[in-house]
Amino acid sequence: MQRILKFIPNIITASRIIMSALFVSNVLKQFRYGQEKILSIAIIFFLICLSDLIDGYIARKSNCTSRMGAKLDIFADLFFIVSSYVTLVILRIMPLWFLVFVCLKFIEFLYTSNFIRKCDEVSAHPFIFDKLGRIVSAMFFIVPGIICYSRFSCTVNFLLYIILILGVLSSYLRIKECFEWN
Structure with a gap:
């Protein structure tokens, strides 16, 4: 039983990849082809968010965490x-600059995590998270759902700029921490 339980968090995580493809497919059907998929988008988005919350929780509670x-x-x-x-960029619903920012933030996260982990030999986790960075990554995660339901582009743009500011601040603090370790 313990051997089977060990794989449940990873199965939930892997299912998020499949649900992501379904989410994208439904977004395309809704916004490009005019098919009414808003309920499907909502359900799949909810399941994606739920899977992100419970996979780690189950792994920690069942002591099945792994690199x-x-x-x-x-x-x-x-x-x-x-x-x-x-x-969303292809559909011209989201600006390209935000996608570029997210990619740059992720690259910064990988490099600074690697650097901090090498300097702080106590941490065995492959990624080092900061509080502000967790908030930004959670916002990255919910943006597609918000955009699919928001009819107010100025509200969405305001949210994207807030995320940009918080993300840049998080990057600054992480890079500053790397220099302090050096």
Whole structure:
């Protein structure tokens, strides 16, 4: 039983990749082809968010955390974010600059995590998170759902600029921390 339980968090995480493809497909059907898919988009988006919340929780509670699971979780998150953002950019619903910013933020996150982990030999986790960065990444995650339901582009643009400011601040603090370790 314990061996089966060990795989449940990773199965939930992997299902997020499949749900991301379904989300993108439904967004395309809704906004490009005019098919009424708004309920499907909402349900799939809810399930994607739920899977992101429960996979790590189950892994920690069942003592089944692993480096592979952590990397799979980051990959599934990135797959959802990038695939949905690319789709929204192609549909001209989201500005390209925000997708570029998200990619740059992710690259910064990988480099600074690697640097901090090498300097702080206590941490065994492959990724080092900061509080502000967690907030920004959560915002990255919910933006596609907000955009699909918001009819007010100025409100969405305001949100994107707030995320940009918080993300730049998070990057500044992480890079500053790297220099302090040096």
